[in-house]
Amino acid sequence: MKAILCASFADEPQLQIGETIAPTPGRHDVEVAVHAAAVSFMDLLMAQGRYQMRPELPYVPGTDAAGVVVSVGAKVTRFHVGDRVACGNWHGAWAERMVAPESSTVPLPAGVDFQTAAAVRYAYGTARYALVTQARLQAGETLFVTGAAGGVGLAAVDLGRHLGARVIAGVGSRDKAAVVRDRGAEHVIVYTEEVLRERIRSLTGDRGVDVCLDHVGGDVFAAMARSMAWGGRLVPLGFACGQIPSVAANLPLLKNYSVVGAYWGAWAERHPRESAAADEALMRLVGTGELRPHVGRTMSWENFAVALGLLRRREAQGRVVLQVLQPGQPLNGGSS
Structure with a gap:
């Protein structure tokens, strides 16, 4: 393949x-002919050798x-040949075929296309785990999301709105303000141009935010460590600036x-049933239009270098998706 x-x-x-041998599904695995695959900052870090794990080359x-x-593997019960699905694993998506555990595969509602579906599981799964399981965000609370125009950030804005929070979005440039407002941000802070702590104080009446999801790290995390409300929850998700902060x-x-x-990835491995149930609930909300994943760019998979460049330069808004197979297109090389 x-x-x-x-x-x-x-x-x-x-x-x-290039050409490689198609993966073989285990007893609990699902093999999927990939039509669309998402591109995430995690994918970039892993290819750079900067992620927590390094796959064998x-x-x-x-x-x-x-x-x-x-x-499907012999022990798979939820899926059958011909099912439309989204799936995930630590790597392996940028290929004609992908193998994923049954627990990290989710059926697609009829109205959800492959490009949108590929943008859901990692981004919204991370956002849901952070906001619901870890931070226990409540309706009426104030949520601040840094890196809010990226894949996970925009999912957190969208999900925070759905949960009834007052959402403040932090972005690195003004050209990203429109997309976060469209997904539910009440206010936007361009933290490269504004004094973050002062703006947070102004927007919250000196109270601070109840929940902060931080993807940036460095000075942004340091500012938010001093901008939390009483009883708040400060949730580090990543360190896109390259500086791991302390508090x-x-x-x-x-x-x-x-x-x-x-x-989220480690939690999903430890709690596969809970993770699968969360995936299905999120995908149903996408199917009904209550959640609206934003695919900022879709491009042929031959343009993977362009896609990674968008992430490296922090130019991506929402998810970037690679088109791998078209509906009805046969796999080149079969299963070899």
Whole structure:
């Protein structure tokens, strides 16, 4: 089969389309003919060798895909050949075929296309785990999301709105303000142009925010460590700026707020049934239009370098999706 292959880790990822052996599903796995695959910041970090895990080289990047089931393992009960699904794994999505555990595969509602479906599971799964399971966000609370125009950030804005929160979005440039407002942000802070702490104080009447989801780290995290409301929840999700921050213990003590991590991928592996149920609930909300994933760019998978460049330059808004197979297109090379 054809796949995008990473041969070595480098700041400029060394990727090319080539031939590789199709993965073989295990007893609890689903094999999917990939029609669309998402591109995430995690994919970029992994190809650079900067993520928490390093796959054995060469490997196929990509965490999330959507397509049609072509085979299932002997112990799989929820899926059959021909089902339309979204699926995820630590890597392997940027290929004609992907194998994923049954627990990280979700059926698609009739009205959800492959491009949209590929953008849901990682982004909205992370946002839901952070907001609902970890932060226990309540209707009426104030939520601040940094990196809000990215895939996970925009999902958090959308989901926060759906949960009834007052959403404030933090973005790095003014050209990203429109997309976060469209997904439900009541206010937008351009933290490269404004004094973050002062703006938060102004918008919250000096109270601070109840929940902060931070993807940026560095100075942004430091500012939010001093901008939390009494009993708030500060949730680090990543460190896109490259600086891993720390927090002085007196700050959460003085306002009785919590600092709680949200590593969704590890949680999903440890709690597969709960994760699968959450995936299905989220996809149903996408199907009814109550959640609205934003696919900012869809491009042919031959343009993977362009897609990664958008993420490296922080130009992506929402999810970037690679088109792999078209409906009705046969797989090149069969299962070899």
